[in-house]
Amino acid sequence: MRYTPRQEQIISIVKEVGPITSEKIASRLGLTRAALRPDLAILTMSGALEARPRVGYIYSREKAKNLLYDYITNIKVKNIMSKPVTVNEETTVYDAIIHLFLNDVGTLFIENKGVLVGAASRKDLLKIAIGSTDIHKVPVGIVMTRMPNIVCVEAEDTAYLVAQRIIEHEVDSIPVIERVFDGTKEAPKIIGKVSKTNITKLFVTLGQNK
Numbered sequence: 001m002r003y004t005p006r007q008e009q010i011i012s013i014v015k016e017v018g019p020i021t022s023e024k025i026a027s028r029l030g031l032t033r034a035a036l037r038p039d040l041a042i043l044t045m046s047g048a049l050e051a052r053p054r055v056g057y058i059y060s061r062e063k064a065k066n067l068l069y070d071y072i073t074n075i076k077v078k079n080i081m082s083k084p085v086t087v088n089e090e091t092t093v094y095d096a097i098i099h100l101f102l103n104d105v106g107t108l109f110i111e112n113k114g115v116l117v118g119a120a121s122r123k124d125l126l127k128i129a130i131g132s133t134d135i136h137k138v139p140v141g142i143v144m145t146r147m148p149n150i151v152c153v154e155a156e157d158t159a160y161l162v163a164q165r166i167i168e169h170e171v172d173s174i175p176v177i178e179r180v181f182d183g184t185k186e187a188p189k190i191i192g193k194v195s196k197t198n199i200t201k202l203f204v205t206l207g208q209n210k
Contacts, residue, residue, distance in 0.1 A: 003048070007039050011048055011059065019056040077162055078155035080202050081176045081192035084109045089117060089141030093133075096140040097125050106172035109190055110144050115182065116152070116175055116190040118144035152177045152188060159202060162194045172196055 003011070006029070013025055022040060026033045040057070043049040049057045085103045087096055089110045096108055100122065108125075110118040124143050129135055151169045153162045153176055162174055176192035 003043075004039070007043055007048075010036070010039055010043060014049055014057050015059045018058040019052065021056040025057070073158050073160050075159040075202070076155065077153050077157045077159065077176055077194055078192075080159055080198050081155070081194050082198055084175060084190055084193040086111045086190065087140060088112065089139060089144065091140050093125060093128055093135040093138045093140055093143060096120060097129060097135070100125065106195065107193075108140070109175050109193065110140060111190055114189050115180075115187045116147060116150070116177055117141075118146045119150050119175065120144040121172065147188065150175065153194065154178065155191065159194075159199070163199050166194075166196060166199065 009029060010025055013028055014020055022033050022036060025040075026036050029036070040049070040051070044051050044057075047060055050060050051057055085099060085105050085107075086109045087099055089112060091099075091110075100106075100108055106122050108120045109116060110120065118141065120140050120143055124145070125140075128138065128143050151165050151171065151174055153165065153174055155176055155178065165174055166172075173193050173195040175188075175190050176194060177188040178191050179186050180189045181187070
């Protein structure tokens with residue numbers, strides 16, 4: 001786990017003179033106990049320090065554990081995913097835009113007989129809508145990003161992994177797929193999606209200790 005410079009200072013102080021009270025740590029750093037409280041909470045939760053009643057803080061010689069990381073890596077995509085909004089690739093851009101706004105989503109997923117074949121974001125649809133193209137005639141398949149150029153996850157992947165991919169690829173939503181055999185080859189069947197909103201809801205839930 002990466003600590004802030006101040007948290008590293010606290011660890012060094014406790015290593016050097018521990019056991020030491022929070023008052024003495026605060027005094028050494030020229031801070032109040034209240035200002036240190038969040039840092040000490042993180043350091044004890046991660047396992048870097050141990051808090052002993054009426055004694056103070058001591059340095060833990062055990063390998064530090066990031067409890068939040070451990071918790072998040074046990075949450076699966078299937079626990080946080082929501083229903084995807086899908087259309088056929090022959091759907092017109094005009095109708096695709098209507099679907100986008102009626103369902104209040106940032107990305108439409110395009111499928112063919114249940115198999116994921118593409119995705120179209122607000123930006124993709126906006127680009128063609130502000131041009132001179134007749135969006136009542138152009139199919140969304142023309143503007144979508146096609147497989148295999150779409151980042152996907154599977155139901156058993158972790159919430160941490162999907163959050164990483166959303167940030168890394170700068171997308172609003174990632175499709176959740178399962179691999180099916182269509183008679184000739186393996187194909188991605190879309191079964192859900194994870195969006196930035198899903199991730200935000202997860203962290204709100206964690207903050208409420210639910």
